[in-house]
Each structure stands twice: as C-alpha cells, then as structure tokens.
Amino acid sequence: MITADLFRDPSDRTTPIRLGEGASLLPGFACDRAEAVFAALEEVLRQAPLRRMRTPGGHVMTVAMTCCGDRGWTSDADGYRYAARDPASGRPWPPMPEVFAELATDAASAAGYPAFVPDTCLINRYVAEAKLSPHQDRDERDLSHPIVSLSLGLPARFQFGGRHRSERLLRTTLEHGDVVVWGGASRLAYHGVLPLATGRHPMTGDCRYNLSFRRAG
Numbered sequence: 001m002i003t004a005d006l007f008r009d010p011s012d013r014t015t016p017i018r019l020g021e022g023a024s025l026l027p028g029f030a031c032d033r034a035e036a037v038f039a040a041l042e043e044v045l046r047q048a049p050l051r052r053m054r055t056p057g058g059h060v061m062t063v064a065m066t067c068c069g070d071r072g073w074t075s076d077a078d079g080y081r082y083a084a085r086d087p088a089s090g091r092p093w094p095p096m097p098e099v100f101a102e103l104a105t106d107a108a109s110a111a112g113y114p115a116f117v118p119d120t121c122l123i124n125r126y127v128a129e130a131k132l133s134p135h136q137d138r139d140e141r142d143l144s145h146p147i148v149s150l151s152l153g154l155p156a157r158f159q160f161g162g163r164h165r166s167e168r169l170l171r172t173t174l175e176h177g178d179v180v181v182w183g184g185a186s187r188l189a190y191h192g193v194l195p196l197a198t199g200r201h202p203m204t205g206d207c208r209y210n211l212s213f214r215r216a217g
C-alpha cells in the first residue's frame with residue numbers, strides 16, 4: 001500500500017488543513033470545549049456501555065463502540081446498519097447531548113457545510129494496538145450530509161485516501177481536540193486508523209476516543 005505523510009506545522013493549531021476536496025482537518029477546534037464534551041460523553045457511556053462489535057465476516061473489532069442520538073450504528077453477523085435501539089439493552093440509544101450537537105454544527109459550518117444537524121454520534125474507543133482498517137462510511141441514507149469527527153485523548157495516526165481502495169493514502173496525526181469534517185467529493189473516501197501507540201492522556205488515560213457525528217436517517 002502506498003502512503004505519504006501529510007505536511008503539517010505542529011505549532012499551527014488554527015489554520016484548517018485540506019485533506020481532499022470537501023474534507024478538512026480543523027486543528028484543535030474543540031480544545032476549549034473538550035472538558036464539557038468529555039463530561040457528557042461519560043454520562044452517555046453509563047447509559048450505553050462500550051462494546052466490541054462483530055463484523056459480518058466474523059471478526060471482533062479491536063475498537064470498542066457505542067452510540068447516542070435518534071439511531072445508532074451497529075454491526076453483527078447480519079451486516080452493518082443503523083438501528084433506533086441499542087441491541088445490547090433493547091432500549092433506545094441515549095439522547096445526543098446538546099454540547100455534542102452544537103460542536104458538530106459549529107465545526108461543519110467552519111468547514112463550509114452550514115446548517116448540519118446530526119441525528120447520531122458513533123463513539124469509538126481505542127486502547128493500545130486498537131485500529132480501524134481502511135473503510136468507507138456509506139451506511140447513511142443521504143450522502144450529501146458531511147461527517148464531523150472529533151478526536152479526544154491520545155493521538156492517532158490517521159490515513160486518508162480516495163474513493164477507491166487502490167488510491168494512495170495520506171497519513172496525518174489526529175491530536176486531542178482536532179476535528180475532521182468530511183463531505184462533498186470526499187464523502188466516500190477510504191480512511192482508517194493505524195494501531196494506537198501506548199500512552200497516557202490527562203483527560204482520557206490510556207485511550208483515545210473518536211466521536212463521529214452523522215446524519216444517518
């Protein structure tokens with residue numbers, strides 16, 4: 001697989017970085033609200049605990065997931081889909097906290113997607129060695145809506161390519177508070193996360209969280 005590192009000035013935490021047409025990385029966009037977002041996240045996790053889902057191919061994912069909002073993404077032997085209830089509890093997913101929705105709308109707007117209103121948030125937790133192989137996000141009904149993705153805690157190496165698996169992947173580091181907004185011509189771009197390096201973060205401890213806000217319905 002061909003990869004190349006994206007050039008980034010690590011001291012610049014304000015200038016948006018273009019990852020592709022319609023895709024931007026907003027460095028540190030959420031740093032000033034990370035504390036409030038994390039407090040709301042802990043409450044969501046109490047109501048819908050993280051779990052490692054099984055892929056349709058029978059593998060157990062290394063990343064632990066849960067959701068909040070009007071629907072949630074799940075994976076099992078029958079495939080990938082959005083469902084109104086948490087299959088682990090049979091209850092509706094926890095409601096999306098106000099601070100989540102506001103952050104998603106503000107970041108989308110800063111990246112050129114005004115009036116984005118998410119109806120679901122997929123929560124991913126990575127511990128050391130957890131990874132997400134390159135994939136497309138294509139289970140949402142209307143792909144004209146972007147995805148807003150927030151990183152909290154330990155840094156991760158993120159890969160970003162094109163609409164075809166064979167296209168070369170750029171690599172960049174996603175840090176605590178970084179937001180990636182993803183839509184338009186890049187909406188179906190392949191992307192993934194390399195195995196997480198061991199570390200400690202003052203807010204999240206030994207892990208990284210990724211919150212991705214979507215309009216799925």
Ligand code: MD6
Binds near residue numbers: 124137147148158212
């Ligand atoms: C992650 N992110 O950053 C995994 N998907 O942990 C994703 O899979 C993702 O960051 C769609 C849009 C943005 C993303």
Ligand code: FE
Binds near residue numbers: 135136137191
């Ligand atoms: Fe994804």
